[in-house]
């Protein structure tokens with residue numbers, strides 16, 4: 608046994624599904640999965656039902672999270688074709704603005720360049736009044752985070768450059784994308800990006816084996832795309848899970864009739880750290896690469912508060928197989944089931960209290976804080 612201590616991880620991209628899809632996940636089950644994965648802060652996406660696109664809905668979501676979460680939670684607001692930038696009055700209460708310009712689960716995709724101009728312009732105007740958030744301060748707004756694949760990526764880069772808004776690119780998966788982001792960074796564009804464990808450790812080669820369990824947006828990419836992410840590791844600011852739980856039945860696994868439109872997305876909160884520690888064991892990463900991308904950079908990109916007296920204890924000698932049965936997510940499955948990993952989360956301490964130990968969540972629901980809601 609060889610226990611190391613790391614800061615609690617920040618997962619800057621999760622879908623905790625409340626309200627509307629509580630049968631897939633809710634703030635209790637999702638944040639319990641987070642603690643089991645060594646994650647003490649999550650940023651929750653707005654593609655719920657209804658979406659987090661207005662001040663009332665953000666307030667409602669914050670109330671739900673405050674009652675149930677066992678780790679700290681930041682909430683994104685999202686732009687919609689019908690409500691535009693209705694979230695603007697409460698922009699400071701969100702960790703950032705999420706804009707979808709590529710297809711995925713939910714109804715949040717923005718369809719016109721005209722609306723994109725308006726969304727970037729109004730966010731920039733708001734930032735001109737209140738500034739961008741630094742170091743967890745109550746004041747200021749976060750960046751604009753986009754799901755922008757392929758040809759949509761340069762559109763977002765151009766708008767962020769035009770309106771001088773910090774842009775964060777969610778789940779980068781292709782060589783063409785990471786090379787463009789790197790080139791943009793080298794030319795001084797204010798852009799950061801993230802990669803998920805599934806895009807770093809799986810490729811189209813795994814699809815025959817995974818079937819529907821390998822379907823997510825962005826889709827798994829080619830081995831050459833995966834190689835490009837590793838080649839350009841320096842340009843990847845954040846590792847985030849894109850934890851996107853759906854039931855296996857919805858994905859069409861183990862049911863007689865295939866669903867017409869199986870939802871894309873895979874759970875990830877409980878497997879990210881063991882997978883990354885296995886990459887350390889294999890010499891692909893070092894521990895600093897993990898802390899930089901799962902703690903320091905998410906905090907810097909989103910201006911998140913530090914979590915005092917908060918750490919995780921990991922047994923880096925523990926070698927075991929990831930299984931579905933051990934998971935706390937309601938989805939109850941992982942595309943990494945059966946994989947041997949090095950490194951097990953033994954204990955999680957949040958603000959001085961042991962909230963997880965030896966496989967059990969010890970925290971009371973509501974122990975987690977919702978960020979930026981004011982007093």
Ligand code: NCD
Pocket residue numbers: 622654711712713754822823824825849851852870871872873
């Ligand atoms: C996500 C979901 O299910 O909410 N699905 C996915 O495949 N990643 C949506 C998203 O992040 O695009």
Ligand code: ZN
Pocket residue numbers: 620621622652849850851
């Ligand atoms: Zn997502």
